[in-house]
Amino acid sequence: MKLQAVRGFKDWLPEDFVKYEYLIEKARLWCKLFNFKEIKIPILEKTELFVRSIGEVTDIVQKETYSFEDRNKDWLTLRPEATAGICRMVIEHGLYVRPKPLKFFTIGPMFRHERPQKGRLREFFQIDLEVFSELNPYLEAEVIFLALKILKSPLPKESDQLYTLELNTLGCPECRPKYREALLSFLREHKDEVCETCKERIERNPLRVLDCKNEGCKKVVSGSPLITDFLCEDCKTHFQELKEALESLDIEFSLNPRLVRGLDYYVRTIFEIKAKGLGAQDTVCAGGRYDYLVKELGGPELPAIGFAIGLERWAISLFGDEENKGLLDPNTLTEKLCPDLYLVFLGKPLIKQGVILSQKLREKGLRCETTYEEKSLKAQLKNADKLGANFVLILGEKEWAEKRAVFRDLKKSAQKEIGFDGLDDLVAKVVKEVKG
Template sequence: MRFQRVKGTRDILPLEALARRELEQLVFSRLSRSGFQPIHTPTFEKFELYQRSTGESSDIVIKEMYRFQDMGGRDLALRPEGTPSVMRAILENHIKLPVRLWYSMSMFRQDKPQKGRYREHTQIGAEIVGEAEPEADAELIKLGFDLFSEIGIDGMYMELNSIGCRECRPTYQVKLVNFLKKHSSEMCEECRVRMERNPLRVFDCKVASCQDILKSAPSQRDHLCKECKEHFDKVKKGISAFNIPYQENDRLVRGLDYYSRTVIEFKSTSLGAQDAVCGGGRYDYLAEEMGGPHIPGTGFAFGVERALLASKGEGIFTYEQPTIALLILPLGSDATSFALDLVFKLRKAGLEALVEFRSGGLSRMLKRAASRNARKVLIVGEDEMASGVFILRDMKSGEQRELSFEELIESQDADSS
């Protein structure tokens, strides 16, 4: 075959597509109850939107975006994450605040694919916009925790941190940079670059010698301003009140520029290197970065592919071979058009039914029905057409009953398995 998928993309075959539907329905139901409304935004936006919001120092903007020009010479990009678009939509459509929105949308990043990482993936996100209160963060975390517990994420744990605000973060950064400069000769090349661009990111470094040095680095937590500390304490208090276990990790920084105060990640121990299932946090400056008014917000987004991967062990999703409730087997060419007429009547009455079009003797027809996972078959041959009484056969037990069309509809037999 001449064609194959573009690198990093996937075909989602029926078995997985069904599991996805179940997942999405579960999320929809839980979020609706909590006052979230669905939203969809365009798959591509102006490149500048992401540049201004996701941020110039983020890897996403620096090297992972699908950026292109349209015929009008506009500088566009495929959506790498959902939050900027949602905020843009709120501002552009003057959506009344506060508001709770959720979405399920494809995201595109030109990363090198590996387990749990694709160039197109689906994120389900939930955003609470217009509320600066720590209770909003705590509620959102509770929602996420319940959702992932219900989905059955293997080895799930949550990490939490506060990265301060524009009052206290710069002060801390200066202290951190001063510290790093003192040790710069002992640190790896990349860390020295990070020092200049986004000093907080040095904490992500995996080099052992760097980590040793960082052990004695000043901690973010000790440099939060009064307001941020209070906010963070209230978030933690709220989470504890819900009995949600978490690990405070003052190295948790997150790669997007717009976060302030609360940042969270839900991780799974079963995903290999790409262990983050869900990431999120507060983004009180995002609207302003985009040239709008001050609008606080907090949210999270999780990867559908990763959630499904991590729920394979104890997950609630079925992954069962789909079955056909009722397969009609017409014997002889006249019977096919008769069966087709019949099948639409059955469907109209609410039954799930299909007609086998390929001709053949009854023996072969039954073989086919078995290989197509039919639960029941209806035999329609010369005798049946003449008498109006059909044979309904249960494929599992082999039991047969003779029924008229009316009796068949009444019994709703096709739907019982």
Template structure:
């Protein structure tokens, strides 16, 4: 017997009972971004592989180990996007969106792909919402991105479960001086470093700071600190960011080991982390990448942004039991009709009600069925109320109205009064 078809490991279906929470989360974010003046951009899922090699860095874990790369029929090397910033920068350059120093505040949403070991909160196809801002170089826009996320956590009810960590990586010049000092220090303790850190010491020494190995972390306690090598420009920028966060009342901690996993970051880097999800603690992260646009062939253009993992934030909402009760209900009213004449009248009546109450979630029974079977479906739908239309009701031009989730007797409502009655009841319900 042939093997049954199933999804690829680490690439999951999002089932109907899960999608209301996703839609709630995505809608909350979209409304917030509209309020802050961000415009949505949509990029392809597949890009030329060279884009990610040039932007992310060829010696990063993503490019070396995790990308889904393949050759198409034309012999071109293509890659499923592992992150969104590089693709957004490519789109901005290709369409001249930042010409003449024009500021752009953009956001995107969609799937990303990395060949990692699937585990709770980490998948091979995962979804992100990302923000990218171009041609605004002061710490005020860095602060806005963080303030915006702080407001989002408040809307979602998860502020108490997340913590903001900050660091500054300085300019490429100051970072270069720091790398020299860091490599010199770590080379003197080479035998105490784990194998992965020994490799990174030769290819990307800053990533050693991000190690999870306990022995290497012990070595790093006395390692040189990036803050001691910051140039004046970066130091002033960082102080300006911290002052704005203090003014907004947003708590933060300085994490001198925070470097992020991509080569293009400079100056500000930040992460929102939680201890409620085990090992997968980062739910939102980003920073500045002032040299990336120029690195990819454009004119010098400042940039800053972040991405948040939708799966992890959904998991956090569920873990903290911050899922609004009403979003699990997808139907407000279920209309049961008995007999062909009643079914025809029910269809016409339901459409009139929808005209008057466009936000009402009204489901009309399909597939006929007995009184008992239709009521069973009404109850299973999660609706607050059932409407009942049979021959007797049709003759009187009324419809039965029965609460399903609380107290109240069944009553008859005239056809022409139904919309007004539902508006009152559903709002109250």
């Protein structure tokens, strides 16, 4: 059997890498402007962390994690998301005593053992942001604003309608159970009308039924009790203030009372940002509040909100895929992979000069490539062209002796002669030509 990458794990070829790098840099820029601090947490954590945070009965923990016993007989899990690890970090290092708000972001791979599809890999990258602070709707609105800001940042105009924001509230430990009970009894009454999957969901995770795409289920759900009718005063007020805060930031959103979460720790506000053209996996960013998680993991009471952007999905939404072109053209990025200058040397004695000269040029910031073997001028130019070089510098033994070189613009097919007095002078002149 041929050796190949593990299923659902992808290589990033140079042309892929530039796309992700471009997006990551855009995101990083906005994170920093909002005063988020970049951190790194381990890829591997104790299994217990995810069981306690995400929830023992969730699908993620029950069947999607990469978990194993290590040589010390410790149960470890490749992180399926970043929030739990960041909470652990905050608690372990006592970061909660630092001035609020604590704003962190991290970028890295997550792992979930699911069936791969477009926009759904087993190793996938997330840009994850978390804010630990007081429960405040303005802060919350700002976090959502930032999510949209990041997503739209690579686009030429902010006015596009590529991304849509959906909003909901899950209530808090005080009001959610009441709603859950009401929903549960409603669903039990309509058990015969929902699909097979939902029959199971009713007892396991009734909120999920709200999210079912089955037409019959949708019909049932349309008459179901609404969370908004069960919210306690605090949650109601908070949600109302959040909506007003979003409006004051000119953020368009649609309320989706059927929006739910696969992770147990979320309370009150949750949101999702969907993108067009992604098929079934169209959620590019998701997040919400998790006001009790830090305490549940052994820390102090510390309300928090966060979200994660799926890097690969974000990339597809902007650059498109094999079938559909996106709004951004990846070719403008791959051009950056080409050398600025290719040094052509004719005659074996000059090869050594090529190595020295290219080094000096690199120190001046030029991306250089050169010849290491004696080859015909034609072969070297061909090579320079194939590598996508913008310019070539041609030095033959005759020119070398007469202290002159030919500088050729491959894109314009024009060339001129450069006289020089020593290597450093040549370097200076070439740099000037290339950089304009």
